[in-house]
Amino acid sequence: MIELSDLGKRWGDAIAVEHLSLRVERGELLVLVGGSGSGKTTTLKLINRLVEPTSGVVQIAGIDHRMLPGHELRRRIGYCFQQVGLFPHLSVAENVGIVPGLLGWPARDIAERVDELLHLVGLAPGEFCARRPDELSGGQAQRVGLARALAARPEVLLLDEPFGALDPVTRERLQGWFARLRRELGTTAIFVTHDVVEALLLGDRIAVLHAGRLLQVGTPDELLARPADAAVAELLETPRRQAEALARVLGRARA
Amino acid sequence: MAEQLALLPARLAAHLELSLAALAIAALASIPIGVRVAQRGGAANAVLAAASVVQTLPSLALLAIMVPLLAGLGAILHGPLAVLGTELRGIGKAPALVALTLYGMLPILRNTVTGLSGVDPAVREAARGVGMTPRQQLLRVELPLALPVIVAGLRTAAVWIVGTATLSTPVGATSLGNFIFSGLQTRNTAAVLVGCAAAAGLALLLDQLIRLLEVGLRRRQRATIATACAVLLLLGLASAIRPGAAAGGRPVAIGAKTFTEQYVLAEILAERIRREARLPVRVVESLGSTVAFDALRTGAIDLYVDYSGTLWATVMKRGDPPRERGRVRDEVARFLREEHGIEVVAALGFENAYALGMRAERARELGITRIAELASVAPTLEIGGDYEFFQRPEWAALERGYGLAFRAERSMDPALMLEALVQDEIDVLSAFSTDGRLAAHDVRLLADDRGVIPPYDALVLAGPRLLAEAPEAAAALAALDGTIDAPAMQRMNLAVDRDGASPAAVARRFLDALGDVGPP
Numbered sequence: 001m002i003e004l005s006d007l008g009k010r011w012g013d014a015i016a017v018e019h020l021s022l023r024v025e026r027g028e029l030l031v032l033v034g035g036s037g038s039g040k041t042t043t044l045k046l047i048n049r050l051v052e053p054t055s056g057v058v059q060i061a062g063i064d065h066r067m068l069p070g071h072e073l074r075r076r077i078g079y080c081f082q083q084v085g086l087f088p089h090l091s092v093a094e095n096v097g098i099v100p101g102l103l104g105w106p107a108r109d110i111a112e113r114v115d116e117l118l119h120l121v122g123l124a125p126g127e128f129c130a131r132r133p134d135e136l137s138g139g140q141a142q143r144v145g146l147a148r149a150l151a152a153r154p155e156v157l158l159l160d161e162p163f164g165a166l167d168p169v170t171r172e173r174l175q176g177w178f179a180r181l182r183r184e185l186g187t188t189a190i191f192v193t194h195d196v197v198e199a200l201l202l203g204d205r206i207a208v209l210h211a212g213r214l215l216q217v218g219t220p221d222e223l224l225a226r227p228a229d230a231a232v233a234e235l236l237e238t239p240r241r242q243a244e245a246l247a248r249v250l251g252r253a254r255a
Numbered sequence: 256m257a258e259q260l261a262l263l264p265a266r267l268a269a270h271l272e273l274s275l276a277a278l279a280i281a282a283l284a285s286i287p288i289g290v291r292v293a294q295r296g297g298a299a300n301a302v303l304a305a306a307s308v309v310q311t312l313p314s315l316a317l318l319a320i321m322v323p324l325l326a327g328l329g330a331i332l333h334g335p336l337a338v339l340g341t342e343l344r345g346i347g348k349a350p351a352l353v354a355l356t357l358y359g360m361l362p363i364l365r366n367t368v369t370g371l372s373g374v375d376p377a378v379r380e381a382a383r384g385v386g387m388t389p390r391q392q393l394l395r396v397e398l399p400l401a402l403p404v405i406v407a408g409l410r411t412a413a414v415w416i417v418g419t420a421t422l423s424t425p426v427g428a429t430s431l432g433n434f435i436f437s438g439l440q441t442r443n444t445a446a447v448l449v450g451c452a453a454a455a456g457l458a459l460l461l462d463q464l465i466r467l468l469e470v471g472l473r474r475r476q477r478a479t480i481a482t483a484c485a486v487l488l489l490l491g492l493a494s495a496i497r498p499g500a501a502a503g504g505r506p507v508a509i510g511a512k513t514f515t516e517q518y519v520l521a522e523i524l525a526e527r528i529r530r531e532a533r534l535p536v537r538v539v540e541s542l543g544s545t546v547a548f549d550a551l552r553t554g555a556i557d558l559y560v561d562y563s564g565t566l567w568a569t570v571m572k573r574g575d576p577p578r579e580r581g582r583v584r585d586e587v588a589r590f591l592r593e594e595h596g597i598e599v600v601a602a603l604g605f606e607n608a609y610a611l612g613m614r615a616e617r618a619r620e621l622g623i624t625r626i627a628e629l630a631s632v633a634p635t636l637e638i639g640g641d642y643e644f645f646q647r648p649e650w651a652a653l654e655r656g657y658g659l660a661f662r663a664e665r666s667m668d669p670a671l672m673l674e675a676l677v678q679d680e681i682d683v684l685s686a687f688s689t690d691g692r693l694a695a696h697d698v699r700l701l702a703d704d705r706g707v708i709p710p711y712d713a714l715v716l717a718g719p720r721l722l723a724e725a726p727e728a729a730a731a732l733a734a735l736d737g738t739i740d741a742p743a744m745q746r747m748n749l750a751v752d753r754d755g756a757s758p759a760a761v762a763r764r765f766l767d768a769l770g771d772v773g774p775p
Contacts, residue, residue, distance in 0.1 A: 050383055075386030085381025089399045089473075099385050148385065 001026040001188040007056035016042040017212045029189045031203035039212035040192045044158050048077045078149030081160035084141050086133040092144050093129040099152040117147040139170040157189040197239045208232050259449045269429040272494035274417045277355035285360045289367025306361040314419045318426050321350030322546050326553050346555040351423030358419055359412035366408025370401025406469035410462050417458040425543040436541035441515050441751045506535035510547045510559035515751050520560045522762035531731035552595050557721035563587045564709035568648045576709035583710050596719035600729045601736040605744045608711040609649045612686040615699040625704040630657050636682035637663040639672045644685040656707035691749025
């Protein structure tokens with residue numbers, strides 16, 4: 001569904017992404033994981049051309065993504081990011097309906113779709129439609145952000161640390177909810193996170209990035225069983241080390 | 256007060272028209288520039304810097320600069336503009352509009368830039384991310400979010416423009432400033448109050464209307480937006496319908512500088528033309544001193560009274576004038592005719608010379624009757640002068656001729672200067688010899704015993720257009736030659752300054768008493 005071939009991005013002399021080749025199958029969720037500066041967010045923006053590549057090709061459904069003007073491409077790709085970026089001067093309903101509006105859907109279709117989506121993300125339309133973004137909690141805002149990304153029924157969804165700014169309880173609840181939702185919708189998605197636990201829980205496959213290069217890509221089991229190098233191994237070890245440390249703390253607390 | 260209120264509708268309408276036009280042009284120019292500056296920065300920042308420089312200029316100076324600038328531009332563009340059946344004049348609405356527009360641009364420009372650059376980068380990225388074109392990003396997201404800040408800039412600009420528009424009177428545009436300028440000069444407190452109150456009220460009204468518009472836009476209340484727009488539109492329409500604007504021939508325009516005598520003389524000229532030549536007339540009040548001559552030269556006004564010594568120094572730019580009245584008058588008349596096609600149609604008879612005055616009692620104490628006797632005590636005294644005085648060649652001549660060096664020199668409003676003298680806050684003042692208030696306040700004028708102050712014959716000047724198009728008007732005025740002596744002028748000035756008579760009434764009384772000196 002999405003194919004990146006030898007993709008590269010430089011800012012002057014600085015390399016953000018280099019020689020990146022990846023395939024994401026239809027209906028698959030690929031997690032890009034890595035530390036800050038690993039190029040994972042840039043990779044995401046290269047796909048919807050918020051950032052233009054300096055080299056390489058991106059194909060979506062077999063078509064070079066430069067065939068469409070940038071804004072038309074982005075209307076077909078759902079995009080959801082950590083700061084949410086809801087438009088503060090628009091109501092929840094208007095925020096969710098923005099892309100269908102840009103695509104010229106009739107007003108009645110947009111209204112129906114907004115209701116449908118608010119149900120889907122678990123917000124009662126009657127209660128939330130007219131609200132302003134500043135009247136939402138963090139978790140509610142992120143659900144609205146996701147509804148906005150899904151509004152025009154995109155075949156591809158890009159998510160940039162969507163749960164990163166949420167408190168742990170809300171994050172865990174939204175992660176579980178998102179995993180179920182995505183399986184229902186069957187949307188192809190690329191999900192960026194620096195949280196290895198999140199990557200292991202959500203990803204069909206995981207791509208590990210470091211300094212703009214792809215270190216390894218595979219299913220969680222493959223990566224855990226056969227890490228390609230020490231860096232990947234150490235990254236994947238983090239949750240286990242944390243779990244062991246946590247077990248000791250919990251053990252002491254019980255003792 | 257009733258007399259002042261009768262003038263209110265016309266002046267309010269003119270003021271409103273000028274302010275709304277300046278605000279509209281400033282907004283239409285500044286918002287797009289502001290958008291560009293916010294998006295590109297770089298060279299566009301120079302515009303912001305230029306607007307800031309304009310803002311630091313004193314507003315009165317900015318208005319005054321526009322007069323020669325536009326007159327020059329008008330001369331250059333004379334041909335093409337004539338084809339369009341119009342002309343660009345250095346005085347009147349054009350310089351006021353340009354200056355007010357420039358003045359109003361900075362707050363709108365700055366707030367547009369501030370408002371746009373204050374938009375959350377996450378929201379900006381989201382706008383791109385959902386697939387908006389750059390234009391949609393601007394119109395649907397960035398401008399709506401920057402709107403409250405931009406509107407705040409509009410409100411600031413509206414208040415500034417309405418306030419500053421009162422200063423457009425000296426460049427020949429009618430405004431509420433006419434009340435303030437003429438009121439201050441003729442000590443008519445009611446006029447000043449009417450002018451200030453009306454200007455303040457107008458500023459508040461515009462401010463609130465724009466606020467209402469913003470609230471409506473932000474809450475998307477159609478009714479509120481419609482109300483605000485309707486009231487603004489009504490105001491615009493009301494200002495465009497000029498009360499008492501008569502159709503027909505272009506009236507003879509008579510200029511007056513910013514002091515009582517000039518108002519009275521302008522009314523005398525106007526009334527005389529009305530009675531004898533039966534032509535429509537218009538008095539353009541409160542022109543700056545050099546603005547008046549430029550206005551006559553460029554045809555923006557047709558007539559005004561100036562003084563031979565002033566013309567010698569500021570128009571002919573000649574050094575020491577001769578002391579003989581007749582010689583100065585003749586040379587000035589020849590120069591004006593040859594250089595500018597301006598005719599001296601009458602010498603009214605009196606002189607209004609610069610003089611130095613002291614409180615009579617103080618002068619007696621110090622034993623001073625002549626300027627020569629002032630020199631020895633001058634270092635312990637303060638002198639007040641009108642805005643021009645210390646820059647004038649007459650002052651240089653006095654300093655040089657008598658060796659005057661005062662403890663301090665203060666430039667002041669002439670009307671306030673007399674108060675200051677009476678209160679002993681200054682010791683000596685610059686005065687005009689025909690000022691009726693001097694005698695009334697027991698001020699003694701010191702004799703110019705060495706004769707360094709040039710003669711200041713009051714001359715009626717007529718511009719080339721009037722001479723060509725309405726010679727009968729010039730003829731009607733020629734009969735005023737020698738009809739006003741200094742005591743008569745002092746009495747007329749005092750009637751306005753102390754007794755609160757209107758210049759027009761004083762002028763009518765004078766012409767009634769003058770009787771039939773009609774043209775041959």
